[in-house]
Amino acid sequence: MALTIGLSRKVCKLPWVGRLSTTEPIEDGCDQAPKRLCLREILISTGFSVKRTDTSNPDYFHKVVDCQWGCPAHTDVPEYIRLIAQGRFDDAYMVNRESNVFPGILGRVCDRPCEPACRRGRMDEKPVAICRLKRVCADHRGDITDRLPKAPVEKNGKKVALVGAGPASLAVCNDLMPLGYECTIFEAQSVAGGLMRYNIPAFRLPPEVLDEEIDYIVGMGVEIHYNHRIESMKGLLDQGYAAVFVGSGAPRGKELKLPGRYDTENIHIGIDWLESVAFDHIDSIGERVLIIGVGNTAMDCCRTSLRLGSKSVKVMARKPREFFKASDWELEDAEEENVEIVVNHSPKEFVVENGKLRGMKFELMEYTIENGRILDQDVTGEVFIPCDDVVLAIGQENAFPWIERDLGIEFNPWEEPMVDEVTYESTRKGVFFGGDSAFGPKNIIWAVEHAHQAAISIHRHCQGESLTERLPDGLNLQSRKMGIHEWSYSNSFDPAARRKMMHVPLEVRFDDLGREVELGFDAEQTATEVERCLNCDIQTVFFDSLCIECDACLDICPTQCLTITANGEKDNLVRRLKAPVLEHDQPLFVSGELKQTSRVMVKDENFCIHCGLCAERCPTAAWDMQKSLLNFPKAADYVSAEQGGEKPCQQRQAG
Numbered sequence: 001m002a003l004t005i006g007l008s009r010k011v012c013k014l015p016w017v018g019r020l021s022t023t024e025p026i027e028d029g030c031d032q033a034p035k036r037l038c039l040r041e042i043l044i045s046t047g048f049s050v051k052r053t054d055t056s057n058p059d060y061f062h063k064v065v066d067c068q069w070g071c072p073a074h075t076d077v078p079e080y081i082r083l084i085a086q087g088r089f090d091d092a093y094m095v096n097r098e099s100n101v102f103p104g105i106l107g108r109v110c111d112r113p114c115e116p117a118c119r120r121g122r123m124d125e126k127p128v129a130i131c132r133l134k135r136v137c138a139d140h141r142g143d144i145t146d147r148l149p150k151a152p153v154e155k156n157g158k159k160v161a162l163v164g165a166g167p168a169s170l171a172v173c174n175d176l177m178p179l180g181y182e183c184t185i186f187e188a189q190s191v192a193g194g195l196m197r198y199n200i201p202a203f204r205l206p207p208e209v210l211d212e213e214i215d216y217i218v219g220m221g222v223e224i225h226y227n228h229r230i231e232s233m234k235g236l237l238d239q240g241y242a243a244v245f246v247g248s249g250a251p252r253g254k255e256l257k258l259p260g261r262y263d264t265e266n267i268h269i270g271i272d273w274l275e276s277v278a279f280d281h282i283d284s285i286g287e288r289v290l291i292i293g294v295g296n297t298a299m300d301c302c303r304t305s306l307r308l309g310s311k312s313v314k315v316m317a318r319k320p321r322e323f324f325k326a327s328d329w330e331l332e333d334a335e336e337e338n339v340e341i342v343v344n345h346s347p348k349e350f351v352v353e354n355g356k357l358r359g360m361k362f363e364l365m366e367y368t369i370e371n372g373r374i375l376d377q378d379v380t381g382e383v384f385i386p387c388d389d390v391v392l393a394i395g396q397e398n399a400f401p402w403i404e405r406d407l408g409i410e411f412n413p414w415e416e417p418m419v420d421e422v423t424y425e426s427t428r429k430g431v432f433f434g435g436d437s438a439f440g441p442k443n444i445i446w447a448v449e450h451a452h453q454a455a456i457s458i459h460r461h462c463q464g465e466s467l468t469e470r471l472p473d474g475l476n477l478q479s480r481k482m483g484i485h486e487w488s489y490s491n492s493f494d495p496a497a498r499r500k501m502m503h504v505p506l507e508v509r510f511d512d513l514g515r516e517v518e519l520g521f522d523a524e525q526t527a528t529e530v531e532r533c534l535n536c537d538i539q540t541v542f543f544d545s546l547c548i549e550c551d552a553c554l555d556i557c558p559t560q561c562l563t564i565t566a567n568g569e570k571d572n573l574v575r576r577l578k579a580p581v582l583e584h585d586q587p588l589f590v591s592g593e594l595k596q597t598s599r600v601m602v603k604d605e606n607f608c609i610h611c612g613l614c615a616e617r618c619p620t621a622a623w624d625m626q627k628s629l630l631n632f633p634k635a636a637d638y639v640s641a642e643q644g645g646e647k648p649c650q651q652r653q654a655g
């Protein structure tokens with residue numbers, strides 16, 4: 001049967017193929033037409049139409065897998081979660097290590113940029129516990145030493161010097177040592193790890209976990225000179241290294257220069273104080289402690305204070321809670337331990353009498369806030385809060401007094417090195433920066449990504465190649481179909497809520513400074529949490545030439561993420577979708593013209609749960625579920641390409 005619709009000056013005949021989704025009535029009027037049919041559903045759009053989605057471009061699927069895109073190191077999150085679900089913990093660990101290098105460490109202390117990006121969080125209150133699951137594969141792996149990268153016996157003759165044995169320098173060594181480079185690290189402390197060692201308390205990151213993953217790298221033959229502080233960049237350069245990488249972090253804590261600051265010994269710089277605790281130079285603190293600042297370092301300081309004997313710990317915040325820099329889970333853990341978070345208190349003065357700290361004066365602040373921004377602020381009063389010790393945790397800064405200013409390494413007005421954001425090279429060729437030393441304090445996972453990119457640049461520099469010519473991101477697609485209605489992955493939607501990590505009980509938590517508070521997921525929690533993953537890397541791939549516009553996929557879609565409609569400019573197109581677009585930056589999939597009506601298939605990636613029901617229902621196989629294997633090239637991929645090897649995306653089989 002055909003539906004005939006009267007239009008001005010012409011008659012349009014369309015095959016009746018079922019429901020036509022729209023919200024507006026037809027403008028020219030026709031009693032026989034469905035009420036929801038509109039003119040723009042029928043007329044083929046001309047002019048400003050949304051371009052057909054180029055699914056051959058890896059960037060499309062990269063950005064659809066939001067967790068992997070949100071992770072600075074681009075860890076293949078859905079893949080390792082599926083491997084955990086299968087009990088393949090060794091394999092899951094190695095998938096993690098390929099990109100983030102430190103799965104056991106980051107499974108405990110990562111800042112989790114992947115989780116706010118998780119598409120599960122758009123449907124449920126909480127995203128998948130990605131970080132917790134990373135720890136699962138680390139805690140339950142077997143002996144994987146035979147699967148770790150190895151340094152070749154025959155070296156390539158290039159020596160690289162690295163300043164600081166923190167996460168950035170270690171990750172650079174992890175990428176370069178297997179390629180035949182000889183890496184030498186100069187570390188001011190007696191042990192490796194950098195901020196992971198002396199700024200993160202043992203109750204969050206046990207030393208044995210840290211040691212094990214550092215040893216995986218150092219065991220390849222990295223030469224480390226401990227207790228060796230570099231005092232001169234010129235002296236280091238004169239030693240003839242092919243390249244120098246600076247991964248010394250941001251070692252200087254910010255000061256709070258208020259009256260009374262230097263009149264007592266009971267005011268401490270947060271990162272220096274944590275370091276002293278880590279190396280057993282400090283084992284006690286006063287009963288009443290104020291922590292100034294509300295970032296993650298402040299959370300470590302307040303929880304450490306409780307373990308050193310403090311009875312009352314207050315974290316003093318200048319602004320309201322919505323402007324805190326600390327992660328939500330860090331705040332939750334601190335408040336669980338009865339740390340008091342005090343907002344809208346601006347430090348004014350340290351009150352010191354005869355060298356003894358009595359407390360601090362604060363100004364009471366009131367803010368005018370609109371759309372998440374502070375428009376105005378007022379001081380409404382003053383208050384005195386008694387205390388025995390104050391810990392300043394208001395930020396960290398780079399410090400490079402050891403880099404001479406006549407070496408061609410330029411610095412900005414804030415004394416930060418001028419570093420290329422792609423190559424991580426400074427203004428002097430062959431000198432590279434990464435981690436906190438490059439662009440200021442971030443976190444470990446950012447340091448790892450800096451290291452991957454810097455390692456590529458160091459390799460290219462040593463080979464005399466252009467640093468700016470980078471390999472493209474890789475992509476392989478592989479069908480997950482086993483039978484007509486059978487898939488090689490778990491595609492059912494589990495409505496379960498996010499699992500809550502078990503903790504050591506409060507009554508025994510403070511007996512031992514090194515007692516790890518988080519206990520990890522048990523078997524039930526793990527089994528439930530892995531099923532919450534939406535398998536965003538198993539893509540719904542559409543073949544417009546096979547579509548007969550039967551609407552079967554639209555009917556069965558549980559989230560109404562599919563719409564068949566006329567094309568048009570984007571703002572117009574999104575208003576005609578069956579479900580609203582919540583994130584306008586999230587890419588829409590738009591097909592080519594369908595052969596029967598010249599309309600297009602549109603999929604809203606915000607709502608797709610990758611359940612595969614569209615592919616199961618489709619009578620013509622116009623929909624398929626295909627695993628997208630994404631690859632972000634590392635230094636080894638460049639060596640392979642130079643030797644005529646396979647492209648990066650072809651070097652690892654889809655799981």
